[in-house]
Amino acid sequence: MLSNPTLSLDPGRFRLRTKPQYSNDALDEDITRLTGAWAALQSSRDRGAVYAFLSVVYELVDWWTVDGKDKSRARRILIRQGIKPPEVTEPFAAVIVAAAHPAILDKRMISKWSRVLRYAAKYKDPSEPLKEFLKHKGGLNACAGRYARRLGRGAA
Amino acid sequence: MKFHLDKTLALWADVEVQMAKIHSRRIKRKVVLLSVLLDWEEKGLAMRYCRANGTLGWKATPKFSQHLADAELDATEDLQHADF
Numbered sequence: 027m028l029s030n031p032t033l034s035l036d037p038g039r040f041r042l043r044t045k046p047q048y049s050n051d052a053l054d055e056d057i058t059r060l061t062g063a064w065a066a067l068q069s070s071r072d073r074g075a076v077y078a079f080l081s082v083v084y085e086l087v088d089w090w091t092v093d094g095k096d097k098s099r100a101r102r103i104l105i106r107q108g109i110k111p112p113e114v115t116e117p118f119a120a121v122i123v124a125a126a127h128p129a130i131l132d133k134r135m136i137s138k139w140s141r142v143l144r145y146a147a148k149y150k151d152p153s154e155p156l157k158e159f160l161k162h163k164g165g166l167n168a169c170a171g172r173y174a175r176r177l178g179r180g181a182a
Numbered sequence: 183m184k185f186h187l188d189k190t191l192a193l194w195a196d197v198e199v200q201m202a203k204i205h206s207r208r209i210k211r212k213v214v215l216l217s218v219l220l221d222w223e224e225k226g227l228a229m230r231y232c233r234a235n236g237t238l239g240w241k242a243t244p245k246f247s248q249h250l251a252d253a254e255l256d257a258t259e260d261l262q263h264a265d266f
Binding site: 040041042043044046047048049051052055056058059085088089091092093151152153 | 209213214216217218219220221223224225226229230231232233234235236237238243
């Protein structure tokens with residue numbers, strides 16, 4: 027089973043490291059996963075396919091947030107994709123834009139998905155799958171609306 | 183630093199740690215584990231994620247599972263064509 031070179035780690039072949047750095051190669055692999063999820067969404071006729079894509083985005087930003095580097099990495103992913111980052115970078119929106127690149131998404135679509143994911147980041151239990159949470163809360167539009175009421179500009 | 187690995191990664195990471203230990207007994211398990219995980223992350227085989235308790239963990243990517251399936255297929259084919 028160890029004949030596969032990618033799984034057989036010859037001790038002399040890998041670099042010994044002492045800090046859990048997130049390298050550009052690792053970021054590129056995450057971009058590959060994101061663009062793959064975006065392509066799957068584009069080629070699917072299933073209305074539920076969007077949840078799979080949003081889950082990949084959510085999962086990535088989620089661990090960046092735990093690591094305390096969500097904003098800086100959001101800027102980094104945009105730069106890596108050749109997109110000029112805005113002055114204020116919202117991590118979920120940035121990752122969605124980077125995943126869809128070079129396709130240009132409608133601003134309202136990016137905003138809606140970003141609000142949905144921010145709502146989930148705030149209220150979802152970590153053990154609950156994103157899809158279940160969003161469906162339980164009434165779907166994407168309902169969650170975007172909930173975000174606006176509870177966390178958006180018009181929040182009480 | 184404590185690492186939380188899913189079952190697939192834990193199994194294979196342990197193999198790598200054992201191999202490294204055979205190569206050099208003085209090498210620390212933590213260092214090997216971190217190096218292996220970062221190496222796999224850069225190859226798209228492992229990814230970090232937020233665990234249910236809010237801490238970071240590591241899990242195998244779908245690419246890792248695909249590599250395992252390919253390796254198993256290769257091994258089966260080798261066995262079928264082996265000249266005993």
